[in-house]
Amino acid sequence: MSGGGEKGLGATKTPADFLKSIRGRPVVVKLNSGVDYRGILACLDGYMNIAMEQTEEYVNGQLKNKYGDAFIRGNNVLYISTSKRTLPEGS
Amino acid sequence: MASSNNEEESAVKEPLDLIRLSLDERIYVKLRSDRELRGKLHAYDQHLNMILGDVEETITTVEIDDETYEEIVRTTKRNVQYLFVRGDGVILVSPPLRTA
Amino acid sequence: MLFFSYFKDLVGREVTVELKNDLAIRGTLHSVDQYLNIKLENTRVVDQDKYPHMLSVRNCFIRGSVVRYVQLPPEGVDTDLLHDATRREARGG
Numbered sequence: 001m002s003g004g005g006e007k008g009l010g011a012t013k014t015p016a017d018f019l020k021s022i023r024g025r026p027v028v029v030k031l032n033s034g035v036d037y038r039g040i041l042a043c044l045d046g047y048m049n050i051a052m053e054q055t056e057e058y059v060n061g062q063l064k065n066k067y068g069d070a071f072i073r074g075n076n077v078l079y080i081s082t083s084k085r086t087l088p089e090g091s
Numbered sequence: 092m093a094s095s096n097n098e099e100e101s102a103v104k105e106p107l108d109l110i111r112l113s114l115d116e117r118i119y120v121k122l123r124s125d126r127e128l129r130g131k132l133h134a135y136d137q138h139l140n141m142i143l144g145d146v147e148e149t150i151t152t153v154e155i156d157d158e159t160y161e162e163i164v165r166t167t168k169r170n171v172q173y174l175f176v177r178g179d180g181v182i183l184v185s186p187p188l189r190t191a
Numbered sequence: 192m193l194f195f196s197y198f199k200d201l202v203g204r205e206v207t208v209e210l211k212n213d214l215a216i217r218g219t220l221h222s223v224d225q226y227l228n229i230k231l232e233n234t235r236v237v238d239q240d241k242y243p244h245m246l247s248v249r250n251c252f253i254r255g256s257v258v259r260y261v262q263l264p265p266e267g268v269d270t271d272l273l274h275d276a277t278r279r280e281a282r283g284g
Binding site: 031033037042043044045049050051055067068069070071072073075076 | 103104105106107108109110119139178179181182183184185186
Binding site for chain 2: 211
């Protein structure tokens with residue numbers, strides 16, 4: 001209940017509060033396989049299913065694919081991290 | 092979870108909405124064990140079990156050359172008319188590019 | 192429930208079940224349950240040369256969790272029906 005209205009990420013109290021607070025932000029999602037997805041987090045649910053926009057797929061640090069929208073099945077997710085994304089070049 | 096505001100049916104409020112909006116559209120599905128599918132989405136459920144139509148499956152394999160130890164990446168493709176896909180193998184689903 | 196109902200209606204048809212260990216078995220769908228466990232009859236393994244030990248298997252029970260794909264007979268797919276059922280499921284689920 002507390003901290004629900006807080007804007008700053010530093011003020012979030014629980015993992016659920018964190019997840020609520022990062023919608024619309026640039027994030028890095030790491031999967032169990034080691035693959036990274038960078039993009040704007042559109043929304044997520046209790047299974048950690050994730051919808052992302054402007055998604056870039058990185059395998060071993062190398063850009064492998066781009067997706068306009070992407071749904072990631074939650075069971076594959078290792079972590080979600082906020083990122084300061086530099087604007088994608090040439091797009 | 093029955094939503095009363097029908098005028099917002101095209102909004103993405105939860106991740107599965109992205110899949111809902113892709114019904115009857117061609118989608119890209121990334122699966123475990125280096126498999127990819129492209130096909131028309133005809134049915135799905137909350138587990139991401141799906142039925143796809145006019146499916147093209149791409150399997151990527153990496154072999155090591157015996158002499159040079161170079162990695163040789165091979166892709167094999169096949170087509171299936173209708174395919175049920177079990178959801179537990181799904182990693183990522185990408186709908187066609189929508190004009191926002 | 193959507194796919195359980197769907198496969199129940201498919202009973203009696205020929206399907207090819209592809210397993211996560213790459214084994215593909217073709218046979219007549221005998222029955223299915225809520226876990227999408229599947230019983231096949233008159234089975235034959237698609238790649239018999241690779242799996243000769245399966246030659247004498249005439250019917251089998253397949254645990255749902257080991258299934259990767261099921262190739263469906265085109266005459267067993269009504270896309271309009273599937274679309275409607277999926278929309279109903281999405282609302283209720």
